[in-house]
Amino acid sequence: MTLWTQDAEPGHPYWWDGIAWAETHDALPEKCDLLIIGAGYTGLSAALAAHDCGASIVVVDAGDPGKGASTRNGGMFGAHPRLGWSTLARQFGAEVADALFDEASSALDWAKDLIAREDIICDLQQTGRIQLAWTAKHFKNQNALAQTLADKSRVRAHVVAREDLAQEIATERYYGGIVFDEHCGIHPAKFHQGLMRAVLARGIPVIAECPVTGVERRGSTFAAATSRGRITAQKVLLATNGYTTDTFAWHARRVFALPSYIIATEPLAANLIGHLAPGRRMMVETRARHSYFRISPDGTRILFGGRASMVNVDPHVAARRLRATMCEVWPELKGTRISHSWRGNTGYSFTHMPHVGEDRGLHHAMGYSGSGTVMAPYLGAKAAYQAMGDARGQTGYSQTDLARHWMHPGTRPHFLHAANLWYRTAVDWTENLKSR
Numbered sequence: 001m002t003l004w005t006q007d008a009e010p011g012h013p014y015w016w017d018g019i020a021w022a023e024t025h026d027a028l029p030e031k032c033d034l035l036i037i038g039a040g041y042t043g044l045s046a047a048l049a050a051h052d053c054g055a056s057i058v059v060v061d062a063g064d065p066g067k068g069a070s071t072r073n074g075g076m077f078g079a080h081p082r083l084g085w086s087t088l089a090r091q092f093g094a095e096v097a098d099a100l101f102d103e104a105s106s107a108l109d110w111a112k113d114l115i116a117r118e119d120i121i122c123d124l125q126q127t128g129r130i131q132l133a134w135t136a137k138h139f140k141n142q143n144a145l146a147q148t149l150a151d152k153s154r155v156r157a158h159v160v161a162r163e164d165l166a167q168e169i170a171t172e173r174y175y176g177g178i179v180f181d182e183h184c185g186i187h188p189a190k191f192h193q194g195l196m197r198a199v200l201a202r203g204i205p206v207i208a209e210c211p212v213t214g215v216e217r218r219g220s221t222f223a224a225a226t227s228r229g230r231i232t233a234q235k236v237l238l239a240t241n242g243y244t245t246d247t248f249a250w251h252a253r254r255v256f257a258l259p260s261y262i263i264a265t266e267p268l269a270a271n272l273i274g275h276l277a278p279g280r281r282m283m284v285e286t287r288a289r290h291s292y293f294r295i296s297p298d299g300t301r302i303l304f305g306g307r308a309s310m311v312n313v314d315p316h317v318a319a320r321r322l323r324a325t326m327c328e329v330w331p332e333l334k335g336t337r338i339s340h341s342w343r344g345n346t347g348y349s350f351t352h353m354p355h356v357g358e359d360r361g362l363h364h365a366m367g368y369s370g371s372g373t374v375m376a377p378y379l380g381a382k383a384a385y386q387a388m389g390d391a392r393g394q395t396g397y398s399q400t401d402l403a404r405h406w407m408h409p410g411t412r413p414h415f416l417h418a419a420n421l422w423y424r425t426a427v428d429w430t431e432n433l434k435s436r
């Protein structure tokens with residue numbers, strides 16, 4: 001069976017088609033108040049916040065701005081905490097768990113407001129997001145989560161029983177689900193380019209192809225070495241998440257790159273799409289190697305993402321694996337061809353939670369653990385406010401932790417090879433057994 005459409009370019013993200021990339025700068029200024037390293041959602045949002053504080057800012061990126069995760073992701077736009085309240089309370093204390101649950105709503109409202117305030121056209125649609133229960137136990141946990149959300153937060157969520165699931169998705173695979181009503185879908189590259197234009201319109205230089213190769217503290221200032229020369233900055237903010245290199249060893253030991261893969265189908269008939277996903281929501285599963293999927297903003301394709309592997313594999317291999325998983329959910333798609341297959345790095349922390357803080361004067365926001373379309377711009381702004389000494393920087397995410405783990409003693413996540421094998425065999429086998 002043919003896998004690819006005729007015009008497929010394996011490796012090329014669907015979201016890059018038709019994007020008019022904003023112009024960047026070539027010359028690196030000699031000095032600034034705040035140097036921001038990384039021009040994804042975190043770095044650009046940090047630039048807007050610091051500009052609001054009156055700082056002079058320079059943003060540098062090792063490659064083309066946005067071509068990290070911020071133009072490659074699934075475009076699922078929401079911010080419920082990745083962990084349950086009791087897990088958060090056990091790890092960080094009840095007060096922090098309360099604060100994080102409270103910020104789930106405020107972060108999403110803040111990010112929607114950012115899009116409105118900066119007039120960013122990014123196909124924002126309030127679709128809601130359904131998390132689909134892989135096992136009966138997962139569905140039971142979702143009922144408990146809905147209750148905790150009602151008690152502890154302003155997040156609007158409701159559960160959907162298995163017998164009602166057909167109104168959301170045409171498949172027998174799941175035991176029910178929980179819908180986060182306020183979550184949205186966006187076009188991630190348009191969102192990124194909207195942020196770029198907002199930054200450039202303020203006269204802030206964004207320098208592409210400018211990797212920072214070292215940062216030295218000199219008294220109360222910092223000197224950064226880059227491929228385009230040196231720059232002196234009063235403050236430095238690291239916004240490199242899943243692309244952090246061993247230049248920043250403290251961070252690379254705490255946040256590791258975990259690849260995530262997505263495919264796009266060829267355009268499908270409108271009635272087929274309506275049949276497969278009548279709820280037209282963002283969709284994500286509860287199983288450990290979960291898949292996440294959605295209809296494209298123009299309503300013509302299915303975009304299907306997941307952990308085709310926890311290590312880097314070729315887009316052909318990833319496409320074959322993801323299409324096979326997609327056809328387990330929707331056997332109707334067996335003959336469907338794939339037009340795009342790409343990957344990007346998520347930045348995982350060992351607590352599965354992001355963190356805003358500083359190490360020896362170097363500020364950071366990172367560790368979004370696969371959920372950063374809202375949290376990265378939100379926490380990027382928080383990190384910038386903290387760097388500028390502005391009270392708006394206050395957040396519960398300064399009380400989370402970028403913990404280290406014995407499995408990851410260096411800066412490269414070699415343990416992922418063993419983890420990949422473990423998840424693809426033992427974990428999958430156990431979860432599949434429980435799902436029957």
Ligand SMILES: Cc1cc2nc3c(=O)[nH]c(=O)nc-3n(C[C@H](O)[C@H](O)[C@H](O)COP(=O)(O)OP(=O)(O)OC[C@H]3O[C@@H](n4cnc5c(N)ncnc54)[C@H](O)[C@@H]3O)c2cc1C
Nearest residue numbers: 038040041042062068069070073074076212344371372373
């Ligand atoms: C395939 C995929 C699907 C995803 N789907 C979703 C989703 O549906 N919903 C959701 O909420 N989240 C999702 N995410 C996560 C989300 O995309 C990220 O959390 C978010 O984009 C992180 O933004 P960022 O700005 O921190 O990092 P990035 O956008 O990754 O940017 C980091 C930048 O740092 C630069 N950099 C690194 N080192 C240096 C250096 N030394 N000098 C200069 N620059 C440097 C890199 O070049 C890069 O451009 C997904 C991620 C991936 C990969």
